[in-house]
Amino acid sequence: MKELELYIHIPFCIQKCRYCDFLSGPADDTSKRRYTEALIREIEAVPDDRDIRITTVFFGGGTPSVLPGEWTAAILETLRRKFTFAADAEITTEANPGTVDKEKLRVWRESGINRISFGCQSSYNEELRMLGRIHTWEDFLMSYALARESGFDNINIDLMSGLPGQSLKAWETTLRRAAGLKPEHISAYSLIVEEGTPFASMELDLPDEETERMMYSRTREILKEYGFVRYEISNYALPGRECLHNVGYWTRTSYLGLGLGASSLIGNTRFTNTPDMGEYLRNSANPGCLRRNIEHLEEKDEIEETMFLGLRLMRGVDKHRFEQTFGTTIRKIYAPVLEKYIDLGLLAETEDAVFLTEEGVSVSNAVMAEFLLDSY
Ligand code: SF4
Structure with a gap:
């Protein structure tokens, strides 16, 4: 059986963060419903192949947790009807603090979601405000506790270093506060100021290179104290709790991206769905029409990718x-x-x-x- 990973893109957020260049933005309930229906049509139109086994599913965005729990469950149910899932498939959803409640978490659990990745970024509310995040550290603590109470035993916390005005001490405190909660996984990326974002046109007081370097090395040292092992340049996990979906990316496992702008790698072919919402809604029942940037990789490209991506892993x-x-x-x-x-x-x-x-x-x-x- 061939192994395949699935990525599901949910392009909605409550408000746009100041540093974000992802394909995402605010939308009303009608737009979200139309999109979910289109996504289900796209899944249903994927050609049947019972020789494929789904090892991981990842709901990313955007903020997938802005959808009602039942809609996410309906998407997963459609995926299960279409594909054969491995019994131990890792099924992750990204979530923003403040967008989950007991009921949504219950529906997620029942639908088979077994991993949550919380976009927390910082434990300082002034840093969160400056980033344009919708939540406070207290909101995050509440969402995290609710997820634990609801039985989620595989949780990632996303954190961000190199923020404007952030001191080394503040970053260390954020790391210790997050690690002290005993999640299974922590992703620690440093801020990249992307062109076209509000941050790109602002005067930012970014940490100097030496502070950035110290932040990176202290991340590993501090997380090690809490039992985390760095298994990828920016990712840390308790033993055996690496994100299987992302390890698949770094080892070039085939993945199918479904939804607006989603990227895929199938064998030696890469392609991306259209980023145009109108076009996506019109054509999602005909996935062939959605595909852009189709690239058939030569062996040379595959070898390079194998090295670039594989070297990101510590192994x-x-x-x-x-x-x-x-x-x-x-x-x-x-x-x-x-x-x-x-x-x-x-x-x-x-x-x-x-x-x-x-x-x-x-x-x-x-x-x-x-x-x-x-x-x-
Ligand atoms: S929540 Fe995530 S995807 Fe949405 S705007 Fe913020 S960084 Fe971008």
């Missing part, structure tokens, strides 16, 4: 899997790069894998860039 790129997939070894293709960076102490190699060392992680972009293949 690195699996040498045996690489050889099975490409019929050649990493060493045969990349001997000079491996030698150079192993000598510099930035890469390491064992019988089974090639991976970034601790020093390598801090300059990962520069190292990864050398895995581009000019000629192959």
Whole structure:
């Protein structure tokens, strides 16, 4: 059986955060209902293939938790009718604090959702306000407690460092407050000021490079005290609680994206659904018409992606899997790069894998860039 991951895009948020360039925005209930109906039509139109086994489902956005619980359950029910699910499939929904209540959490549990990823970002209300978030730290604590009471035993907390005006001490406090709640997983990304966002046109008092560097290294040290292991450049989990869906991305498992603007990788083909809502609503029953940017990857592209994405994982790129997939070894293709960076102490190699060392992680972009293949 072929394994497949599913990504479901819910492009709605209560209000736009000042740093966000995701395909998302506010909408009224009628628009949300129309979209959910269109999404269900898109799922129903996927060609049947009983030889596929769904290992993970991820509701992302936007803020998937703005939909009524019953609508999310209806989407999942349609997915189950269409696909064969692994018995232990990881089914995650992103949620914003303040958008969940007991009833919604109950419906989610009953529908099979077994993981929640809370967009918390900070434990300081002034930082949350400055980011344009809709919630306070207290809202987050309440939502987190409700999720635990409702039986969710796999929870991620998203946090963000490098915020305007944020001190190293404030970041450390946020990390300790979040880790002290004992979630299974913490994602800790640093703020990127994206073009076209309100932040891009503001004078921001961003932490200097040295503070940013300290924030990154302290993240690992502090989370380690609480039992978290860094398994990817920006992701930390208790042992055995890594996000399987994202590990799938980094190891190039096929995934099908459903919904507005959703991206897919099926075998060696990448494509993206239209980002135009009108077009999506009109054509969702005919997924072929939604597809944009269809790219058939050559072997060279697949090898590069395998290295870039795999090196993000602390366990690195699996040498045996690489050889099975490409019929050649990493060493045969990349001997000079491996030698150079192993000598510099930035890469390491064992019988089974090639991976970034601790020093390598801090300059990962520069190292990864050398895995581009000019000629192959
Ligand atoms: S909640 Fe998330 S998706 Fe929505 S605007 Fe904020 S950052 Fe963007």
